[in-house]
């Protein structure tokens with residue numbers, strides 16, 4: 001009986017991450033007390049789930065196994081993941097399914113916009129899987145989604161969290177022409193760890209993407225995020241902060257890496273809440289207008305209230 005369950009679990013993993021199936025197992029460490037989250041439940045949570053399902057949408061909240069889903073969905077905050085549920089990259093930290101995705105769904109931008117209106121979101125985060133198979137990496141689909149949200153909910157601010165559009169010239173220009181309120185692209189980790197953690201990405205391409213977004217819309221906001229716990233040092237994180245400031249990035253998020261399965265990148269250690277506070281203080285001293293750093297911080301966690309604070313900070317400045 002046990003053998004059957006183990007085999008089923010192996011099959012399920014192989015199906016979701018075929019490229020990781022033959023990797024050695026890395027033990028998953030027990031979470032410390034400060035990483036405890038509410039179980040997903042309640043009427044508001046179910047309403048959010050119903051709206052997502054009715055519109056045939058994917059969310060990064062579910063696909064990445066985000067620990068904050070109980071809290072966020074109770075507040076009707078769901079982060080839409082467009083262009084399917086299958087990613088063409090194979091990052092070692094990420095739980096999103098990998099493989100060859102299907103064709104783009106031309107009705108998706110309008111369905112995202114309808115769901116945003118039904119959820120009553122004042123600020124929405126739209127992200128996507130990597131679509132290296134598309135000539136523009138999905139830039140036009142991002143732009144169409146921004147435009148559809150603006151048509152249906154003109155008062156809603158839109159934040160996009162995009163892939164790096166590696167080897168897709170002209171893509172960032174297409175996205176920025178649609179004028180997202182916030183352009184977000186995560187560096188995820190320090191450059192030394194890119195080969196293991198983001199093997200398909202290049203640190204300086206990601207950094208340049210953020211810089212280019214700011215050049216194209218200088219009064220827009222740019223944002224990036226890092227995970228800690230993959231083996232990086234504090235000094236390396238400080239260097240990344242300096243690089244991001246040099247690229248004009250306004251807002252930095254830092255959260256704890258949580259290893260999704262035994263086949264993913266091994267967790268080096270849990271950073272303590274006090275260490276996160278110290279990182280936040282350092283980042284603020286380096287000039288970021290907004291910083292969110294805590295074990296459970298994710299790119300889109302509290303993105304609505306953080307965006308309000310970001311705008312207020314710029315006004316004060």
Ligand code: SF4
Pocket residue numbers: 060061062066067068069070072073077078079298299300301302
């Ligand atoms: S933090 Fe972001 S990804 Fe996670 S549940 Fe909340 S909205 Fe979704």
